[in-house]
Amino acid sequence: MPIVEIKITDENVTAVQKNRLVSGATQLMVDVLGKDPATTFVLISEISTVDWGIGGVSVAELRRGASTSLDI
Amino acid sequence: MPIVEIKITDENVTAVQKNRLVSGATQLMVDVLGKDPATTFVLISEISTVDWGIGGVSVAELRRGASTSLDI
Amino acid sequence: MPIVEIKITDENVTAVQKNRLVSGATQLMVDVLGKDPATTFVLISEISTVDWGIGGVSVAELRRGASTSLDI
Amino acid sequence: MPIVEIKITDENVTAVQKNRLVSGATQLMVDVLGKDPATTFVLISEISTVDWGIGGVSVAELRRGASTSLDI
Amino acid sequence: MPIVEIKITDENVTAVQKNRLVSGATQLMVDVLGKDPATTFVLISEISTVDWGIGGVSVAELRRGASTSLDI
Amino acid sequence: MPIVEIKITDENVTAVQKNRLVSGATQLMVDVLGKDPATTFVLISEISTVDWGIGGVSVAELRRGASTSLDI
Known part of the structure; x- marks a missing residue:
């Protein structure tokens, strides 16, 4: 279950x-x-990169390389 | 609440x-x-049948009858 | 489901x-x-009143009447 | 984390x-x-007003003023 | 992530x-x-069998065999 | 809300x-x-370090320094 x-x-x-x-x-x-x-249930949620933050900035910003050198 | x-x-x-x-x-x-x-809050989430799995396959596949005889 | x-x-x-x-x-x-x-699955989560906030304070505080007149 | x-x-x-x-x-x-x-991850979910209920009615209905005088 | x-x-x-x-x-x-x-984060939640329902009854009841013949 | x-x-x-x-x-x-x-509701969930994984191991293991040099 x-x-x-x-x-x-x-x-x-x-x-x-x-x-x-x-x-x-x-x-x-x-x-x-x-x-x-x-x-057994599996649920997948795809979340927009503007709605997911890490290190205090959105992934959208990270992908543009704008504000961090985090390698994720 | x-x-x-x-x-x-x-x-x-x-x-x-x-x-x-x-x-x-x-x-x-x-x-x-x-x-x-x-x-009292009620939140409804509609999840695409390609993003919901049961029995190891997606509901989208189940609805096509492709890979299981599960009756859900 | x-x-x-x-x-x-x-x-x-x-x-x-x-x-x-x-x-x-x-x-x-x-x-x-x-x-x-x-x-159909139903899941119940009981959350401690110290871990649930409303109006900026915990329900534990609300129940003590300490900091708000919210009637909930 | x-x-x-x-x-x-x-x-x-x-x-x-x-x-x-x-x-x-x-x-x-x-x-x-x-x-x-x-x-530290932050995830934002925007939920349609037809999918969010409070006071037994959807926020969509509340915004139309249809069925309650709740001020939220 | x-x-x-x-x-x-x-x-x-x-x-x-x-x-x-x-x-x-x-x-x-x-x-x-x-x-x-x-x-990549993995979070495990163990939920009491009295707090998990399936088929309209709790798993705790199911485990006692009280009210269903569901085999899960 | x-x-x-x-x-x-x-x-x-x-x-x-x-x-x-x-x-x-x-x-x-x-x-x-x-x-x-x-x-506005705020809910806090404290999750045991044995139930939270990062980098493929539990935080409990990480705290013991057993299997990774991740600094989190």
């Missing part, structure tokens, strides 16, 4: 990658905890 | 249905816990 | 009340959206 | 305001808890 | 299992999305 | 610090967005 919520920046994630996230996270619940995949 | 967050797949939910979710969830807090509706 | 997450302050909620929250929220998903209860 | 998630109604929030939310929330973690900004 | 939140019932999960959840979920982000593990 | 959820590791956060988080996050919503504090 686990719920796995994956929050990532919205940066060109493909349908194939999403499918791999769903299957991989589900398999992790099976392998580690013996959970039933039929009641 | 409760917060009720409702996560559902994004599949043609109508405005009328959303209003019923808000009023129904709020009333549940009043009836069961005696909460004040004025400080 | 809905997920309903209910966040409330931790103030003497009984097992009977929790059961009513679970059954009531599930029934709401059935009645309004036609969802299958077998894949 | 804190995560700060800010949920607000989707009502014309500007990029400048979002940047201030990110920098302000990050600074709060530094000032109060001594956290490292490099591992 | 992903955040992976894993919600499971509180039923004797060991420290070794938790470590495997953390490393497995992190590796999934690296393998599928090329993310940097240094800024 | 904003909701601010602050997730931090459970490492000796004091009541005074929590009060400062609540007041500071509320004030941020007022200053940046002009929100009404009376309907």
